[in-house]
Amino acid sequence: MVVRMKVLILGSGVIGVTSAYYLAQAGHEVTVIDRQPGPGLETSFANAGEISPGYASPWAGPGIPVKAIKWLLMQDGPLVLRPKLDPRMWIWGAQLLGNCTERAYAVNKGRMVRLAEYSRDCLIELRKATGIAYDERTQGTLQLFRYHKQLDGAQGDIDVLKQYGVPYEVLDPAGCVAAEPGLATAAVEFVGGLRLPNDETGDCSMFTEKLAALCTGLGVTFKFETSITGIVGEGDRITGVDTSRGTMTADAYVVALGSYSPLLLRGLGISLPIYPIKGYSLTVPITDAAVAPVSTVMDETYKVATTRLGDRIRVGGTAEIAGYDNTLHPSRRGPLDRSLRDLFPHAGDAGKATFWCGLRPMTPDGTPVLGRTETFGNLYLNTGHGTLGWTMAAGSGRVLADLVSGRAAEIDTSDLGLSRYR
Numbered sequence: 001m002v003v004r005m006k007v008l009i010l011g012s013g014v015i016g017v018t019s020a021y022y023l024a025q026a027g028h029e030v031t032v033i034d035r036q037p038g039p040g041l042e043t044s045f046a047n048a049g050e051i052s053p054g055y056a057s058p059w060a061g062p063g064i065p066v067k068a069i070k071w072l073l074m075q076d077g078p079l080v081l082r083p084k085l086d087p088r089m090w091i092w093g094a095q096l097l098g099n100c101t102e103r104a105y106a107v108n109k110g111r112m113v114r115l116a117e118y119s120r121d122c123l124i125e126l127r128k129a130t131g132i133a134y135d136e137r138t139q140g141t142l143q144l145f146r147y148h149k150q151l152d153g154a155q156g157d158i159d160v161l162k163q164y165g166v167p168y169e170v171l172d173p174a175g176c177v178a179a180e181p182g183l184a185t186a187a188v189e190f191v192g193g194l195r196l197p198n199d200e201t202g203d204c205s206m207f208t209e210k211l212a213a214l215c216t217g218l219g220v221t222f223k224f225e226t227s228i229t230g231i232v233g234e235g236d237r238i239t240g241v242d243t244s245r246g247t248m249t250a251d252a253y254v255v256a257l258g259s260y261s262p263l264l265l266r267g268l269g270i271s272l273p274i275y276p277i278k279g280y281s282l283t284v285p286i287t288d289a290a291v292a293p294v295s296t297v298m299d300e301t302y303k304v305a306t307t308r309l310g311d312r313i314r315v316g317g318t319a320e321i322a323g324y325d326n327t328l329h330p331s332r333r334g335p336l337d338r339s340l341r342d343l344f345p346h347a348g349d350a351g352k353a354t355f356w357c358g359l360r361p362m363t364p365d366g367t368p369v370l371g372r373t374e375t376f377g378n379l380y381l382n383t384g385h386g387t388l389g390w391t392m393a394a395g396s397g398r399v400l401a402d403l404v405s406g407r408a409a410e411i412d413t414s415d416l417g418l419s420r421y422r
């Protein structure tokens with residue numbers, strides 16, 4: 001039997017809210033604190049909408065250092081570096097490079113696939129249990145190749161998909177059009193694609209908001225417009241959280257602060273290797289649904305993902321290493337506009353698009369940090385989900401709730417916690 005505890009969750013992004021849902025389901029008394037006026041208003045707000053266990057893989061991999069140089073030199077390339085005199089930026093970069101070996105890639109990929117596949121299953125269950133709707137679709141995702149070299153290069157990924165038993169289809173141009181009829185109107189040529197039929201799509205912000213409402217119905221309390229200024233530890237316990245509205249206490253504490261998690265944990269002497277990597281998105285109203293994407297199309301050339309979300313198209317991409325800087329650089333809109341214009345030129349009204357950016361909480365090995373800390377027995381981490389926080393949210397929330405409740409999680413979690421960096 002689970003002992004009912006008071007649990008304080010720091011952060012109401014998609015990770016904090018899914019944690020709240022599963023903790024409330026497990027019978028705990030849950031409070032969520034966030035500085036924003038509502039749930040999911042920072043990085044979870046306008047991501048690319050892919051729920052893609054099939055593409056769950058770390059950025060760090062063999063060949064990435066060379067590719068990164070090429071991307072940095074490319075006009076409108078997917079990677080931007082704005083160097084800062086911030087040692088954390090360079091330490092994190094060195095840690096990422098250290099993970100670019102074949103061995104590290106295989107280990108990291110295995111962890112990510114395990115959590116992402118579990119998460120998709122949890123999301124399906126959650127959807128059935130609650131009836132939650134978030135402009136979701138279950139029509140797979142398509143990685144689109146403009147060049148034969150890219151198609152040939154996909155063999156490595158296909159080998160990995162085979163290894164993990166992830167269903168896939170290699171498509172010729174006609175097959176791509178059959179999967180995504182809007183590509184018949186593309187303004188550029190493409191040579192083929194890799195389709196992952198089990199992937200899903202959906203609006204992360206809509207999901208987070210609706211799940212938060214369901215949580216309220218389950219008795220969860222949300223304290224918005226409340227800034228966390230410190231976490232207080234005494235001996236091996238956390239004794240409270242200092243906020244702009246006073247100190248709050250609980251039996252257990254969950255850090256789900258996205259990119260800001262390491263800043264708050266530093267005061268406790270905990271070093272968390274998470275660094276913010278900025279991404280951008282456009283949300284475009286659909287003007288002709290017949291030629292719009294039906295699901296996600298990943299334009300491999302520019303690493304831009306275009307996703308159908310109800311009557312809108314979400315176009316997301318760019319990895320900008322610039323520290324804690326939320327500047328919306330207009331120059332980064334170009335690659336998103338161009339990818340949409342190239343692939344679905346008549347689908348939407350780009351003139352009415354909303355341009356947005358957010359900070360992905362990235363670990364150097366791609367896997368989030370999930371589990372109890374060794375230093376404080378009542379402090380749990382659910383953070384560092386990087387490029388795939390939406391994909392991994394439900395599974396991470398479920399695992400977290402099991403661990404807080406003292407139950408064994410349904411997947412192996414021994415290598416998901418902070419101790420793996422020791």
Ligand SMILES: Cc1cc2nc3c(=O)[nH]c(=O)nc-3n(C[C@H](O)[C@H](O)[C@H](O)COP(=O)(O)OP(=O)(O)OC[C@H]3O[C@@H](n4cnc5c(N)ncnc54)[C@H](O)[C@@H]3O)c2cc1C
Pocket residue numbers: 010011012013014015016033034035036039040041042043044045046047048049050051052226227228229256257258259260278279280281305316317357358359360361383384385386387388389390391392
């Ligand atoms: C352009 C882009 C595209 C992406 N596309 C995808 C995709 O297609 N699929 C996918 O799976 N993932 C995608 N992601 C990644 C995904 O969006 C993130 O991994 C996920 O949103 C992280 O959620 P989170 O809850 O950890 O962080 P956040 O959503 O940032 O939540 C953290 C919360 O903590 C709060 N907070 C922080 N500091 C404080 C403080 N001091 N006091 C009080 N509150 C505080 C913030 O207000 C925030 O609400 C994308 C990200 C970007 C930027």
